[in-house]
Amino acid sequence: MRHGPIHLGSEEVAVWADQITKSFGAAQAVRGVSLSIPKGMIYGVLGPNGAGKTTTLRMILGIIDPDSGSRQLLGHSRPRDVANRCGYLPEERGLYPTMKAREAIAFMGALRGLGWAEGRTRAGEMMEAAGLGHAVDKKIRHLSKGMAQLVQLLGSIVHKPDLIVLDEPFSGLDPVNQEHLEALVRSEAARGATILFSTHVMSHAERLCERVAIIAGGLRRFEGTVAEARGILPIEAQYRPSARAADVAALLPEDARFDGQCWRFSLADEEAEPLLLALIQGGFGVSGLSLQRPGLHDAFVRIVQDAKQTDAQEAAAC
Amino acid sequence: MLSFWAQVRVIAYRDFKAIVGQPVFLLFLLAPLFMAIMGLLGGSGSQNFVEKSGRNARIGVLANAPLADFYMAADAQLRALRPGPTAPPQLTRIPSHGSADAQVARAMINTPGSHFEAVIFGPADAPHIIATSKDLATYVTAMANYAASVRLAGGQPKQIFVAPHVEISRKSGGTARTRQAMGYAAVVVIFVLTLLIAAQSISTFVEEKSNKIIEILASAASLEAIFLGKLVGMFGVAMLFIAFWSALLTGGAQVLLSRMAGDFPPLDLAISLPGFLALGLLYFTMSFFLFGAAFLGIGSQAPSARDIQLLSLPISVFQVSMFGLASSAASQPDSRLALFAQIFPFSSPMAMAARAASDGALWPHLLAILWQLLWVMVIVRVSARLFRRGVLNASPSLFTFFRRKAK
Numbered sequence: 006m007r008h009g010p011i012h013l014g015s016e017e018v019a020v021w022a023d024q025i026t027k028s029f030g031a032a033q034a035v036r037g038v039s040l041s042i043p044k045g046m047i048y049g050v051l052g053p054n055g056a057g058k059t060t061t062l063r064m065i066l067g068i069i070d071p072d073s074g075s076r077q078l079l080g081h082s083r084p085r086d087v088a089n090r091c092g093y094l095p096e097e098r099g100l101y102p103t104m105k106a107r108e109a110i111a112f113m114g115a116l117r118g119l120g121w122a123e124g125r126t127r128a129g130e131m132m133e134a135a136g137l138g139h140a141v142d143k144k145i146r147h148l149s150k151g152m153a154q155l156v157q158l159l160g161s162i163v164h165k166p167d168l169i170v171l172d173e174p175f176s177g178l179d180p181v182n183q184e185h186l187e188a189l190v191r192s193e194a195a196r197g198a199t200i201l202f203s204t205h206v207m208s209h210a211e212r213l214c215e216r217v218a219i220i221a222g223g224l225r226r227f228e229g230t231v232a233e234a235r236g237i238l239p240i241e242a243q244y245r246p247s248a249r250a251a252d253v254a255a256l257l258p259e260d261a262r263f264d265g266q267c268w269r270f271s272l273a274d275e276e277a278e279p280l281l282l283a284l285i286q287g288g289f290g291v292s293g294l295s296l297q298r299p300g301l302h303d304a305f306v307r308i309v310q311d312a313k314q315t316d317a318q319e320a321a322a323c
Numbered sequence: 324m325l326s327f328w329a330q331v332r333v334i335a336y337r338d339f340k341a342i343v344g345q346p347v348f349l350l351f352l353l354a355p356l357f358m359a360i361m362g363l364l365g366g367s368g369s370q371n372f373v374e375k376s377g378r379n380a381r382i383g384v385l386a387n388a389p390l391a392d393f394y395m396a397a398d399a400q401l402r403a404l405r406p407g408p409t410a411p412p413q414l415t416r417i418p419s420h421g422s423a424d425a426q427v428a429r430a431m432i433n434t435p436g437s438h439f440e441a442v443i444f445g446p447a448d449a450p451h452i453i454a455t456s457k458d459l460a461t462y463v464t465a466m467a468n469y470a471a472s473v474r475l476a477g478g479q480p481k482q483i484f485v486a487p488h489v490e491i492s493r494k495s496g497g498t499a500r501t502r503q504a505m506g507y508a509a510v511v512v513i514f515v516l517t518l519l520i521a522a523q524s525i526s527t528f529v530e531e532k533s534n535k536i537i538e539i540l541a542s543a544a545s546l547e548a549i550f551l552g553k554l555v556g557m558f559g560v561a562m563l564f565i566a567f568w569s570a571l572l573t574g575g576a577q578v579l580l581s582r583m584a585g586d587f588p589p590l591d592l593a594i595s596l597p598g599f600l601a602l603g604l605l606y607f608t609m610s611f612f613l614f615g616a617a618f619l620g621i622g623s624q625a626p627s628a629r630d631i632q633l634l635s636l637p638i639s640v641f642q643v644s645m646f647g648l649a650s651s652a653a654s655q656p657d658s659r660l661a662l663f664a665q666i667f668p669f670s671s672p673m674a675m676a677a678r679a680a681s682d683g684a685l686w687p688h689l690l691a692i693l694w695q696l697l698w699v700m701v702i703v704r705v706s707a708r709l710f711r712r713g714v715l716n717a718s719p720s721l722f723t724f725f726r727r728k729a730k
């Protein structure tokens with residue numbers, strides 16, 4: 006086993022993966038992804054379709070084994086040893102259609118070591134809290150898709166796991182239920198659970214995650230806080246001088262364009278303050294100024310585009 | 324990690340409840356009953372028919388007095404010897420038509436809807452009998468002879484017959500044959516039960532796959548536990564089925580035995596009947612797990628229900644050939660073929676159950692059960708491997724490989 010940054014048995018890092026890879030036949034789904042997720046964190050794995058998110062999560066949970074690389078889950082190198090302390094919502098949702106909602110949740114708990122009776126009790130309480138009290142004794146096939154998904158989600162956390170892995174948990178939910186789910190994720194984190202989820206909807210990641218990893222083409226292209234991700238793109242500035250608008254160009258960055266009223270240009274974080282000072286000292290005045298930081302969405306698109314370019318160049322070089 | 328067997332239990336419990344909870348299960352449980360009822364209805368229907376035609380049936384006496392009177396008197400005497408359901412049809416007198424009697428007699432029998440089952444005609448010392456059954460011909464012959472002897476004795480009918488007490492007995496020395504028959508019966512019962520229940524396990528994974536549940540199961544439990552859980556759940560269903568029917572049949576057998584005591588040959592087995600049944604149950608268990616595990620493994624390779632249908636033919640052929648092997652072993656208990664059938668893993672449970680009927684030694688059974696247990700474990704393991712490779716890792720499975728080749 007490779008020497009890693011943590012020792013076996015360490016509980017400080019909930020999920021640790023070192024250069025894990027996976028191929029399906031000739032296709033490389035994951036070409037080398039490393040993750041290190043501290044205990045108690047809400048962590049997002051972002052990436053476009055086919056990036057390898059699901060495959061990465063499945064390897065972390067031990068549903069499939071990586072071709073190479075190593076991983077640790079809650080301090081154990083065999084993920085199945087801690088299966089009872091994990092909860093998992095697969096990307097492809099599935100429940101037994103003829104099972105009642107309460108039984109389905111209790112069953113998922115029982116699979117992870119929770120007693121049936123306790124599972125049934127908790128299932129009732131959790132469904133009540135999630136606004137699904139009326140559906141407790143309904144069969145799964147009589148629930149709507151979103152309701153069934155919520156039931157499955159509850160089933161994956163009914164045993165109060167230390168690590169919760171959710172693959173695209175928000176897809177298929179209406180906005181109200183998406184908010185419910187966000188609240189649920191926060192309350193699970195408050196309980197002390199580590200939450201790892203994948204998504205390609207940036208707004209959820211932006212609101213929930215302390216850190217994110219962006220995967221594209223089977224490689225990790227970014228790892229850091231949401232703010233750091235957004236910091237990849239320059240600030241977009243709009244500036245309206247109060248005097249001598251035409252002469253200001255010399256002070257502005259090269260990409261500055263004047264549209265008759267405003268100058269538009271982009272700025273790195275550290276350039277903003279000196280520029281403002283220079284403008285005022287130069288006597289141009291400020292009648293309007295807006296500095297807009299691009300969202301995670303734009304950062305994501307940029308990172309993925311860059312990744313594609315790099316891959317294409319690599320392919321051409323070969 | 325939840326212990327292996329606890330996971331097996333959770334999955335088995337879920338499967339058992341799901342199967343038993345279906346309304347369709349009642350149909351499955353009662354299927355033999357429906358078959359029996361159909362059989363009974365058919366049987367009692369034909370019996371009714373016999374009785375009806377029996378009640379209306381007639382023996383025609385195509386003769387004039389006094390010969391006809393002698394026949395009637397003889398019939399009255401003989402009839403007393405065959406009471407109840409074995410009583411022959413009543414006599415009906417019809418005036419003789421002289422030389423046309425033969426033609427008339429044939430017409431009486433052959434006319435559609437006619438009630439005449441036998442006709443006697445012709446001269447007293449050389450009567451002619453036409454009958455629809457040997458039994459009836461024998462009766463009418465006896466009646467004609469009795470009538471002739473009474474007539475020759477001067478017309479005085481006398482009580483000259485006795486009604487002996489009759490006992491029907493089977494020849495002794497049939498032991499080997501009954502033992503073979505019992506062995507064969509064991510093979511059949513195990514085969515049918517295995518066929519009925521283990522074959523279901525083929526399709527059970529398709530449910531999980533089509534409902535995407537396998538991912539949840541596989542993230543929580545090892546595939547071996549999932550496999551075994553499904554087998555054990557199905558086995559629970561089988562046990563319920565067996566318990567239900569043995570309770571019903573024991574009750575039924577008691578009623579039957581008390582009714583027709585003596586008509587059954589004594590069950591002469593090499594070991595005691597409870598021992599035989601216990602071994603039979605044990606071997607059914609083995610057979611179930613062997614075939615069930617194999618089917619589960621093969622079924623897991625099939626991507627859809629359609630492919631399952633594709634698979635079921637070769638599987639049935641295999642199962643029937645194992646049955647053939649075991650049943651020919653049952654008919655020649657000491658042959659090499661029997662030994663082979665007892666050793667070959669898939670026919671071993673059936674063949675060994677048959678052996679229990681004719682061989683009293685217990686140690687071969689212990690050996691065979693250990694041997695079969697080994698194979699159950701091997702097959703569960705191999706199947707789980709197959710499954711892991713075929714479904715979760717999605718590398719081309721054996722099945723898709725074959726299909727591609729077939730195209």
Ligand SMILES: Nc1ncnc2c1ncn2[C@@H]1O[C@H](COP(=O)(O)OP(=O)(O)OP(=O)(O)O)[C@@H](O)[C@H]1O
Nearest residue numbers: 029034052053054055056057058059060061716717
């Ligand atoms: N079982 C499989 N068999 C063959 N190829 C697979 C399998 N699973 C994934 N792949 C391939 O691996 C790559 C990564 O797939 P993966 O499902 O991990 O992507 P993802 O990031 O989860 O995408 P999405 O956002 O669409 O869910 C894809 O190109 C996919 O075609």
Ligand SMILES: [Mg+2]
Nearest residue numbers: 058059060096
């Ligand atoms: Mg995915």
